[in-house]
Amino acid sequence: MSISMSMCRLIRQPLISNVPCSGKKLNVRQIQxxxxxxxxxxxxxxxxxxxxxxxxxxxxxxxxxxxxxxxxxxxxxxxxxxxxxxxxxxxxxxxxxxxxxxxxxxxxxxxxxxxxxxxxxxxxxxxxxxxxxxxxxxxxxxxxxxxxxxxxxxxxxxxxxxPVLHSYVEQRVDQMLNNGMVNELRPFYNPNGDYSKGIRKAIGVPEFDEYFRMENLVDDESRKLLVEKAVSEMKMNTWKLARKQLRKIHWLKNVKRxxxxxxxxxxxxxxxxxxxxxxxxxxxxxxxxxxxxxxxxxxxxxxxxxxxxxxxxxxxxxxxxxxxxx
Structure with missing residues (x-):
């Protein structure tokens, strides 16, 4: 099914500006x-x-x-x-x-x-x-x-x-872990604990702080528990982010119209x-x-x-x- 080029042209509303009333015909470029x-x-x-x-x-x-x-x-x-x-x-x-x-x-x-x-x-x-x-x-x-x-x-x-998104988000965090998330996070660990700027604000970076501090000081079982704790915190904080994002969309729609x-x-x-x-x-x-x-x-x-x-x-x-x- 074909569409004519005239129909394919983007429709743009003109930006109307005031034109001085001088009694003369003016040629003006219409801003679109x-x-x-x-x-x-x-x-x-x-x-x-x-x-x-x-x-x-x-x-x-x-x-x-x-x-x-x-x-x-x-x-x-x-x-x-x-x-x-x-x-x-x-x-x-x-x-x-x-x-x-x-x-x-x-x-x-x-x-x-x-x-x-x-x-x-x-x-x-x-x-x-x-x-x-x-x-x-x-x-x-x-x-x-x-x-x-x-x-x-x-x-x-x-x-x-x-509820449906909550379940999906949890599965996605588990998949991140399987895809090598811990090794990806390791270079972004900050011994000073400053996760307030740049990419270190990302969910996952501060949550794994305790794990990276302790991983060389504890046994395998303790390391596993630390990973599970960090992953649980990631899921919780991702869920909080989703709810915050949703509230903002409702605010833009219902308050800012x-x-x-x-x-x-x-x-x-x-x-x-x-x-x-x-x-x-x-x-x-x-x-x-x-x-x-x-x-x-x-x-x-x-x-x-x-x-x-x-x-x-x-x-x-x-x-x-x-x-x-x-």
């Missing part, structure tokens, strides 16, 4: 907003997976907004998306910064805005994805209203019921293998693509065509000259 997608959700809900899925429909580049995945290192502990999982989609702000230097919300706003401009100049769609909602808030609701004056944005929220589209992925996490993949496509990936296509092209028919034909739609933009008459 670029489009940005935000993918949010608690840890472990599949945000990165969704961002890659969306790139199969729309030429996209991804900007990481996870405040720990920003840093170099701890790929297992921070659950960074692998090169294989990225499937060739360009990623920005992912494992790019010094793990010992704090990367603030202001830093994120500056770097992500620069990345968005670079991506839109290539006529690709910027998808900002991550669990650090404070970063997203700093980007969108900046003090000088710059973001909202320049960009339209669409928020997609991947949600999973807390962000328009956020919720995708309930709970049924996916109750399945496994091929059944889980099919459920994800049906109740998360395809509905998200529909929402996004309607946001970009302002057309229900186009949105349906994009999803039903699994067509990767080109992204293009043009500035328009407009005449203003007082």
């Amino acid at each position: 907003k670029e489009n940005v997608v935000l993918v949010m959700g608690a840890t472990g809900t599949g945000k990165s997976k969704l961002s890659i899925d969306l790139s199969t429909y729309f030429p996209s580049e991804i900007i990481n907004s996870d405040k720990i995945q920003i840093y170099e290192g701890l790929d297992i502990v921070t659950n960074k998306i692998t090169k294989e999982e990225q499937r060739g989609v360009p990623h920005h702000l992912l494992g790019t910064h010094n793990p010992n230097i704090e990367f603030t919300s202001n830093d994120f706003r500056e770097k992500s805005t620069s990345a968005i401009d670079s991506i839109t100049n290539r006529e690709h769609l910027p998808i900002v994805v991550g669990g650090s909602n404070s970063y997203l808030e700093a980007l969108v609701d900046d003090d000088d209203y710059k973001f909202r004056s320049r960009y339209n944005f669409c928020c997609l929220w991947v949600d999973v019921s807390m 962000w328009e956020i589209h919720r995708l309930d992925a709970t049924p996916v996490f109750k399945k496994s293998g091929k059944e889980a993949d099919e459920a994800w496509k049906k109740i998360v990936a395809e509905p998200s693509a529909m929402i996004l296509a309607h946001f970009l092209y302002n057309s229900s028919n186009t949105a349906t065509n994009v999803v039903s034909s699994n067509l990767r739609v080109p992204i293009s933009s043009q500035n328009v000259l407009a005449a203003a008459t007082c």
Whole structure:
């Protein structure tokens, strides 16, 4: 099924500015907003997976907004998306910064805005994805209203019921342990116990402090107990993080009145293998693509065509000259 190029052109709302009423016809360049997608959700809900899925429909580049995945290192502990999982989609702000230097919300706003401009100049769609909602808030609701004056944005929220997510998060921590998490953590152990800056704030680093202090002073059984204690604390703190992230999303939606589209992925996490993949496509990936296509092209028919034909739609933009008459 084909889609005309006129339908494939991104729809952008003009930014209206006051024009002096001089009685003359003025030719003014109409400033058009670029489009940005935000993918949010608690840890472990599949945000990165969704961002890659969306790139199969729309030429996209991804900007990481996870405040720990920003840093170099701890790929297992921070659950960074692998090169294989990225499937060739360009990623920005992912494992790019010094793990010992704090990367603030202001830093994120500056770097992500620069990345968005670079991506839109290539006529690709910027998808900002991550669990650090404070970063997203700093980007969108900046003090000088710059973001909202320049960009339209669409928020997609991947949600999973807390009991189901709790079980999944615990399994994920166990898998991290099996994948070599302890050896990955060892170089980040700080004898001074300072885990307040940079990547050392990551869940897993402070929890294993006692283990690394004691591992050469105790027997094998004691070391095993110390690992079990650290893993238990990791699970508890990851669960606390998920609840905190969820509260922040509700606050952005209900108090700050962000328009956020919720995708309930709970049924996916109750399945496994091929059944889980099919459920994800049906109740998360395809509905998200529909929402996004309607946001970009302002057309229900186009949105349906994009999803039903699994067509990767080109992204293009043009500035328009407009005449203003007082």
